[in-house]
């Protein structure tokens with residue numbers, strides 16, 4: 001059975017779709033077959049495509065994310081996924097609070113997968129500018145490279 005990873009941010013239109021895209025691209029480069037998805041803790045953008053600035057930075061880096069649609073984290077995600085990876089500490093704490101006792105999912109913070117940056121937040125670029133989305137892409141790409149190695153070894 002394939003390993004599965006769910007990235008979680010607040011709105012599921014900026015950071016977690018980019019993390020999903022970065023890991024998908026990274027895994028495609030080595031032929032690693034895993035299930036990758038993203039969701040938000042909030043419900044404001046359910047059914048909506050990613051922010052146009054997130055779409056633009058992904059496209060610039062070779063990944064089309066225009067077909068993605070926002071969805072909210074659900075109770076079944078805690079059973080369906082092997083890993084939930086939060087983009088910031090607020091999302092991390094929300095996921096830990098939502099996790100049912102029976103859930104076997106491993107919950108971590110994205111930056112815990114980058115040496116020397118454990119515990120840090122991926123800053124929310126929603127109220128930022130294009131440069132903030134470039135920074136998000138750089139961060140999720142670095143984490144994706146490390147995650148791919150971790151998942152390959154699993």
Ligand code: 4NP
Nearest residue numbers: 009010011012013014015126
């Ligand atoms: P994301 O960014 O969590 O990276 O998708 C946000 C998008 C929308 C909102 C907050 C964060 N919002 O409050 O609508």
